[in-house]
Amino acid sequence: MAKSDDGSAALEFITVGVILLVPLAYLVITLGAVQESLLGVEAAARHTARVIGQADDVESAAVNGDAVLASVVDQYGMDAENVEVSMSCSPAGAACPSAGATVIVTVTTRVSLPFVPPIFGLDKAASIPLEAAAAQKVSRLWGTG
Template sequence: MRNARLRQAGTGFLAGEDGSAALEFITAGSILLVPLVYLVLAMSALQGGAFAVEGAARQAARVYVQAPDEAAARAAAIRAVQVGLDDYGIPGDRAAVTIDCGDGGCLARRSTVTVTVRIRVALPLVPDLLSLRSAASIPIEAVATQTVSRFRRAG
């Protein structure tokens, strides 16, 4: 008798609500999942860009202080930046490279060489319609400083 009453109660006001919790969970989950996935993609692109410019700047400063003369040093530093950025899938020709030398010349003993590398990392899934891709990019900069060895031969 009691089971019959429970069955009758299920045919009343709430009878059409069977299975709606799963549908609501899927809808709310997908509404929250899409921005979360985009956030992960964007942060991955930015982190890759940060690793790329930091490594490129550090390596460029290292090869600069080891070069035999300033012309070779500048060419080696630019090449190091291009290779470092290419390793992360960023075109090296889009980087802005600045090389600053301390007092006394770039390759004088115990002088410092500072290399600054700047790039713009485009956010993922942004179309190149009306130049939105360049507007939707984040600038990233890295600076590395190396000291010329005190045992360097005078050039």
């Protein structure tokens, strides 16, 4: 006798739907986390460079740059321990920052994939590196007033 297939289409649809839906949901969650951190890294680089370029002197540039960086890291929910900042100036021989130079701020971080446990360093191995850089021209009259 032949076995009846009545009612198996719904079961197959549910099974295939779940198999396809779970990876799709994980992809959406992962892309959202990466996009949030990418926007945060870009904003941190841009605003920090702008504040350093518009400061009155080296001390206020350092204080204001650190304050803006901490604010952006907090606003975008990034892990402050994973955020690294470097600053350079062009032309290379000049003090950084200095009058007439271009300040280049580079911010890097790593985004851990969602639901990856911190066992045996898996969260560090399964992370995505992000980097953003921003440049700001410093006034020729910087530090004179």
